Structures are given as structure tokens and as C-alpha cells.
Amino acid sequence: MSNFENGKKSKLAELKNNPVKVMALIYPYILVIGVGIGLFYLAKVNDIQKQTLPPVLKDSLAQVPGDLNVELPKTVPQADVMALSQPSDSLVAAGKALFNTNCVSCHGVNGKGDGVAAAALKPSPRNFTSKDGWINGPKISGIFKTLSEGIKGSAMVAFDTFTPQQKFALAQYIRAAFVPNPPQDAKEELTELSQTYHLSQEQKSPGQIPIADAMVLVNRDAGAKYQKIMDALNMINKNSNDNGAAIFNKITSDKIKALTMLSSTDEWKNNEQTFVDLIVDELNEAGFNDKVHELSNSEWDSFYNYISKVL
Ligand code: HEC
Structure with missing residues (x-):
């Protein structure tokens, strides 16, 4: 055995008998590893925090129901109740779907x-x-009523977008597929059904447009009204020598309010008395003042003619 190997062996033997020395030897490594883990943690602290589960917050906007679709006005065809209440394979098939x-x-x-x-x-x-x-019952007339009106206080809502034909088809299917010995409607019940829901006449369902589009139209309309009032006001200011404009200036406390009230309805346009009543009745709320009561008949006439022209 060489001297070198001897020396190594004796060092190891020495360490074995002296645990404190072992600690002293490996301590720097433990320190380095510990500090390393610490630094790694600090560097990643953001990510580590992110990995914890966030509290579940529902996005309230996501729950806003979608806007309405455009629906053109529809004509709902008349329905022949007597024919539609006879069981038929094609109605049952349509009802099943x-x-x-x-x-x-x-x-x-x-x-x-x-x-x-x-x-x-x-x-x-x-x-x-x-x-x-059953509340309305499993007769055709009962199911038709349920589908048209829903059942109050329950999740059974009215399916009022369905045509009468579709409601009959559903009634036929439910009776054919599920209801044991479905009871028949008396003729009078079917006649009454037809009358209650005006089934013997063609019906019109109104169209609908998205609320967002409706708002644009409302704003456009309001914009046009506002423009009309401002135009009238400019005219009155320009014509201040005109008798009608002078009367307007004398009897109003708030010109814009007065013009807004007058432009809100056309009722007075064909009838001077309606015009007088409107102003006298609304007086202060409508931007006019007490001097209204001092107007002579001929002053009312020229005031009426003048306002008819500018508004
Ligand atoms: C959201 C759930 C729901 C949907 C969808 C639904 N219903 Fe109902 N329906 C109910 C509930 C709940 C009742 C029971 C109401 C009660 O007892 O007050 C009911 C009752 C009924 C009745 C019995 C009425 C009576 O006379 O008691 C009929 C018929 C009926 N539904 C037909 C239909 C048809 C046809 C459809 C599909 C076009 C439909 N329902 C869709 C929940 C629903």
C-alpha cells in the first residue's frame, strides 16, 4: 500500500470518530444549498403566489343575457281548431321534434x-x-292553454313564440306518447279555445329590434326634437320685433321649457282653443308666466299663428 493511500485511510478513520469535524466539513455545503433554495424562492415568489387558487369570482357581465335578435313582424296564420285537434301522424311527429x-x-x-x-x-x-x-289538464284545450299562458308560480313559462300549429302539435305528441287514455275535448271546449285565442283569424305579431339599435333610434329622435326647439328659439330671437315673438318673450319664464312643452304634442296644431288650454293649464310647469292671463283675444291669435309657423 502506498503512503498516499495510507494517509487517506487514516484521515477517514479519524473522521469516523469525530462527528463534530464531519459537521464542520459539510456545513458549507448545507449553507450553500439552503441559501440557494432561499434565493430560488425569492426569485419565483410571484409565480409561487400565482399558483395558489384565486377566489372564484363570477363575471357579472357574463350573466347579462344577450340582446334581442331582429325579428320581422310575422303573420300568424289562422288555425283550424277542429282539424288540428284530430290526432294525426304528421302533427305527432312535428310535436315530438x-x-x-x-x-x-x-x-x-x-x-x-x-x-x-x-x-x-x-x-x-x-x-x-x-x-x-294536472292544473289545466291533458285535453288539447288544456295543454294549449298551458303553452299559451304558462303556469303561474312555476318554471312552466308561456311558450308564446310558438304558432298555434306548433302548440297543437305538442299537445298531440304529449297525449299520444305519454298520457294513458287521454280524455277527449268536447266540441264546445274546442270552440271556446278558438274564441279565447282568436285562432280563426290571422294574427300579426309585432317585430322586434335589438335594444342597442332601439337606443340609437331613440337618441336620433331626441336629437331631432332638440334641433327643432333650438331652431325655433333662434327664429324667435331673430324676430324679436315681430308681434308674435314679442308676446312669446313676454309670457315665458323659461323659453326652452315652453318650446319643449309645445313641441311635445301636435294636438294644438289644428285648434287654437286647445293651444290656449294647454298653456293656461300647464302655466308655470311649462315655462310660462302669469302675464298669459293678460293676453287679449287678438294677441292670442297672433301668438298662435306665430308659434304655428316656428314650431
Ligand atoms: C324549465 C322547466 C320546464 C320546461 C322547459 C317545460 N316545462 Fe312544462 N312544466 C314545468 C313545470 C314545473 C310544470 C308543473 C307546474 C305546476 O305544477 O305548477 C309543468 C307543467 C306542464 C304541463 C301540465 C300543465 C297542467 O295542466 O298541469 C304541460 C302540459 C307542460 N308543462 C308542457 C310543456 C311543454 C310542451 C314544454 C315544451 C314546449 C314544457 N312544458 C317545457 C316545467 C317545464
Whole structure:
């Protein structure tokens, strides 16, 4: 064995018997590792914090329902109640398609009132296979009423965008598929149904436009009205020598208010008495003053003629 190896061996042997020396030897390494971890932590402290789960905050804006769609005015065709209340395969098929898209979430595919949304609902959706608990009943007329008006105090809302034909189709499907021995409507019940919902006449449903567009129209309209009032005011200021303009200046306490009131309605345009009544009735609230009462008939005439021209 060489001297070198001997020396190494004896050093190791010495260390074994002296744990304090071992500590002293490895202490610098522990220190370096410890400080290293510390520095790493400091450098990453932002990321480490970010990895903790943030509190769940719902975005309230995301819950605002979408704006309305453009819908053109529609003509709802008249419905022949007697024909539509006869069971027919094509109506049942149309009803099934409508039911599967619009109703199963609550009433379930088998009509047992066990759709995915049902558990949370009180009262729970009707079980069509049971005779119990019906409010309007499973006759065609009853189901039609339910679909037209909804059931107050429950999740069953009115499906009033459906045409009468679609409502009959749904009624036919529910009765054919789920209701055991569905009871028949008496002829009088069908006649009454037709009358109540004006089914024998064509009906018009109004169109709708998105609220955002409606606001633009409202603002545009308000802008036009404002412009009209300002034009009238400029005219009156320019014509201050005109008898009508002089009267206006004399009997108003707030010119813009007075012009706004007068431009808010056309009622007075064909009738001087209406014009006089309007001003006398509203007087102070409408920007006029007590001097109104001093006007002679001929002054009223020239005032009326003048305002008819500028507004
Ligand atoms: C959001 C859930 C929900 C949806 C969707 C729904 N319903 Fe209902 N429906 C109910 C609830 C709840 C009731 C029970 C109301 C009660 O008992 O007061 C009900 C009751 C009914 C009744 C029984 C009325 C009576 O006379 O008691 C009919 C018929 C009906 N729904 C048809 C439909 C049809 C057809 C559709 C699809 C176009 C539909 N429902 C969609 C929740 C729903």
C-alpha cells in the first residue's frame, strides 16, 4: 500500500470518530444549498403566489343575457281548431321534434317529469304519465292553454313564440306518447279555445329590434326634437320685433321649457282653443308666466299663428 493511500485511510478513520469535524466539513455545503433554495424562492415568489387558487369570482357581465335578435313582424296564420285537434301522424311527429328540443330538459324524454333540470324545480315538472296533479289538464284545450299562458308560480313559462300549429302539435305528441287514455275535448271546449285565442283569424305579431339599435333610434329622435326647439328659439330671437315673438318673450319664464312643452304634442296644431288650454293649464310647469292671463283675444291669435309657423 502506498503512503498516499495510507494517509487517506487514516484521515477517514479519524473522521469516523469525530462527528463534530464531519459537521464542520459539510456545513458549507448545507449553507450553500439552503441559501440557494432561499434565493430560488425569492426569485419565483410571484409565480409561487400565482399558483395558489384565486377566489372564484363570477363575471357579472357574463350573466347579462344577450340582446334581442331582429325579428320581422310575422303573420300568424289562422288555425283550424277542429282539424288540428284530430290526432294525426304528421302533427305527432312535428310535436315530438319540438318536445325534444324545448321540453325534455324538464319533463324528460319519457314525459315523467324527470329531465336533468327537474331536480332543482319546485313544483316539479308534470309527470304526463300520471293522472295526478294536472292544473289545466291533458285535453288539447288544456295543454294549449298551458303553452299559451304558462303556469303561474312555476318554471312552466308561456311558450308564446310558438304558432298555434306548433302548440297543437305538442299537445298531440304529449297525449299520444305519454298520457294513458287521454280524455277527449268536447266540441264546445274546442270552440271556446278558438274564441279565447282568436285562432280563426290571422294574427300579426309585432317585430322586434335589438335594444342597442332601439337606443340609437331613440337618441336620433331626441336629437331631432332638440334641433327643432333650438331652431325655433333662434327664429324667435331673430324676430324679436315681430308681434308674435314679442308676446312669446313676454309670457315665458323659461323659453326652452315652453318650446319643449309645445313641441311635445301636435294636438294644438289644428285648434287654437286647445293651444290656449294647454298653456293656461300647464302655466308655470311649462315655462310660462302669469302675464298669459293678460293676453287679449287678438294677441292670442297672433301668438298662435306665430308659434304655428316656428314650431
Ligand atoms: C324549465 C322547466 C320546464 C320546461 C322547459 C317545460 N316545462 Fe312544462 N312544466 C314545468 C313545470 C314545473 C310544470 C308543473 C307546474 C305546476 O305544477 O305548477 C309543468 C307543467 C306542464 C304541463 C301540465 C300543465 C297542467 O295542466 O298541469 C304541460 C302540459 C307542460 N308543462 C308542457 C310543456 C311543454 C310542451 C314544454 C315544451 C314546449 C314544457 N312544458 C317545457 C316545467 C317545464
